[in-house]
């Protein structure tokens with residue numbers, strides 16, 4: 055059997071295990087391990103297993119994961135999340151789906167500071183899901199909004215996705231960050247429109263609340279002051295150069311703990327249970343990330359990206375046709391692979407094709423990152439959907455996938471708009487940097 | 489008779505466009521051309537993420553050949569790391585000769601168990617890469633936050649009165665932008681690799697700040713198991729010739745980066761004169777003496793320098 | 796017999812989670828001290844060394860408890876369409892596959908720890924030995940595998956699945 059065929063069979067096996075309800079991480083471990091063992095020897099597979107398990111669990115970048123979860127858990131435990139959503143409800147609760155729209159905007163704001171989809175989906179999920187539930191929003195809408203909104207983390211700068219793309223392709227990080235701004239805002243707008251459309255079709259998804267007076271609004275905003283202060287200090291600290299986004303996670307968690315304790319809202323027991331449950335969620339999320347890195351060497355050894363690249367080179371299509379085929383490849387691969395792994399594997403092969411066709415590499419970068427975002431919420435391997443599932447254990451995964459589908463369509467429309475009007479991505483970098 | 493064809497897997501974690509490809513990987517492939525020994529490259533961490541475990545991957549056979557920096561796991565390479573220290577490399581000598589002198593004398597091989605080093609070399613000299621700060625004298629560094637990667641570099645920064653800050657390489661860009669750090673000390677080639685020129689604007693060259701050492705190692709069992717023909721082809725380039733090619737590549741890339749920084753027009757690129765450089769040396773060279781003394785590595789350093 | 800083994804597993808799982816939780820709180824404290832100290836020109840030496848290795852305690856410390864509370868994420872898209880035997884089969888495969896995976900991680904990280912000792916590997920600034928943290932991973936993975944194997948045995952004995960495995 056050729057290595058390519060083995061790679062394809064590996065994906066089929068992955069799909070079979072997932073269908074049998076085997077935990078996602080276990081399925082990826084099993085397929086990745088077997089594939090590496092066949093293509094590169096058993097001892098290579100065992101040492102990859104040991105190495106990936108330890109290096110990801112000791113990665114400086116991923117320290118944010120437990121810290122943002124802790125921040126979200128303590129904010130919930132102390133009632134700060136509740137006050138935040140009371141305030142949002144007072145402000146825009148009378149609009150159908152208003153809280154869901156507010157959550158998407160919150161995701162966009164969080165994305166602007168964290169640079170990571172995982173961190174955005176985790177924190178916003180912890181803070182918002184129970185709250186939307188409290189106001190009778192359908193779990194399908196609320197989980198869908200958080201899973202989709204979290205993906206904004208890699209389109210709105212700073213973005214880990216753009217940094218990796220820039221380093222792989224020797225493009226400018228600054229230009230890519232600028233190029234992501236308008237598409238990010240466009241996507242944010244599309245998400246809000248999607249929420250409105252969904253709630254217009256089915257008002258029960260995000261029922262409208264009572265109109266509130268100005269004094270009620272002011273009172274609700276007052277109640278949310280502590281959490282708003284934590285948010286302001288965290289954002290201010292990052293942009294003021296006091297701490298890095300990773301450290302901001304610890305500072306945010308620390309401030310929420312200190313505020314909660316100072317206001318007498320945080321009991322020792324509540325604090326401990328919030329911390330312990332953060333550790334459990336971290337284990338679930340990190341195990342999936344580790345397992346995704348077992349698939350990566352398997353895919354590299356199977357040469358699937360090369361075969362696809364050669365196939366592309368052999369097609370006699372106009373540049374836009376090639377671009378469409380490449381994006382389609384990403385959409386398909388995105389169903390199975392983790393986004394960054396995909397970028398690393400594919401960029402050395404696709405990028406020369408793109409540049410030889412005269413396609414703007416900055417524009418292509420934005421298109422690719424947006425397509426990777428779609429992979430984060432497409433079944434069966436949708437990382438952001440898994441993350442939302444880890445913070446909303448009672449909502450069936452199938453409901454989250456159904457809930458997120460309209461937002462996936464909104465991303466497809468955004469992608470089409472970006473292909474049709476490259477200026478949306480290029481106008482800022484081309485006017486602000488010579 | 490020609491030996492059976494064999495393919496070696498070479499893994500690293502940087503993009504294919506990195507200077508490693510032109511300076512090291514391609515010369516190796518070209519030298520083996522026609523010998524029946526092929527080198528297949530897995531760039532970008534395809535066989536395993538990040539720099540930390542590259543050496544282990546060669547030992548355990550995840551790849552046959554891996555590339556890495558001793559500085560990421562400095563506790564494994566205390567003696568080799570002496571080559572990185574300020575003033576270790578005498579003027580006019582190649583950094584690879586510095587390391588191979590000690591290696592050939594049997595003073596470093598305990599730091600490379602389970603592998604056969606194919607190339608060992610040093611980067612171009614480290615320079616100051618700063619945002620909004622011009623460095624002319626050690627006093628200009630007082631209280632500034634400088635990114636460092638290891639404990640020796642941290643000691644050098646402390647000796648200069650700066651505050652050493654530890655952070656992953658991927659965070660340098662953002663941290664310079666927000667002002668979390670004022671600068672970073674590394675080779676000029678890294679400016680291009682991490683796009684630091686987009687956020688830094690003042691570069692000071694010529695202070696003795698040390699260099700960075702690199703390895704390209706091969707799994708020992710795989711090396712020993714090569715056929716005589718293959719081994720002869722590999723041995724013809726491995727060692728000093730491949731190391732020189734690598735080091736020349738790094739130095740050339742650094743020179744190109746510095747030229748482009750000057751050409752960009754919105755940067756300050758300053759070359760310290762001998763007196764100005766000596767003022768930095770007065771503070772950084774004692775750090776080298778102290779570290780070498782604590783290690784008891786005076787003899788290693790002497791062998792390296794050919795004394 | 797199975798019940799008393801289960802009690803032992805419970806204690807070990809709690810202990811493992813306790814270490815993970817303490818690791819998490821340590822990270823918050825260490826980073827805050829480092830941030831404040833750095834602002835005043837005196838960052839905490841080796842803060843990144845500690846937080847990186849602390850993450851190992853958090854991730855693997857919580858692993859066994861995560862499994863016990865059904866926290867590992869699975870795809871339930873077809874759950875309603877499957878007959879009980881297929882559900883049971885999925886649970887059975889999950890429990891034993893998980894036990895094998897974690898046992899394998901334990902064995903090979905132990906091997907890798909021996910290599911870490913041979914290569915004298917430690918963190919870069921304050922020299923925390925890598926092997927210590929690898930031994931913790933080994934212990935935590937054995938506990939996780941143990942919990943999963945107990946569940947797998949339970950599934951074999953009863954032949955039915957009370958609830959989802961994970």
Ligand code: NA
Pocket residue numbers: 165166167168169170206207208209210211212213214
């Ligand atoms: Na972002």
Ligand code: NA
Pocket residue numbers: 388389390391428429430431432433434435436437
């Ligand atoms: Na997907």
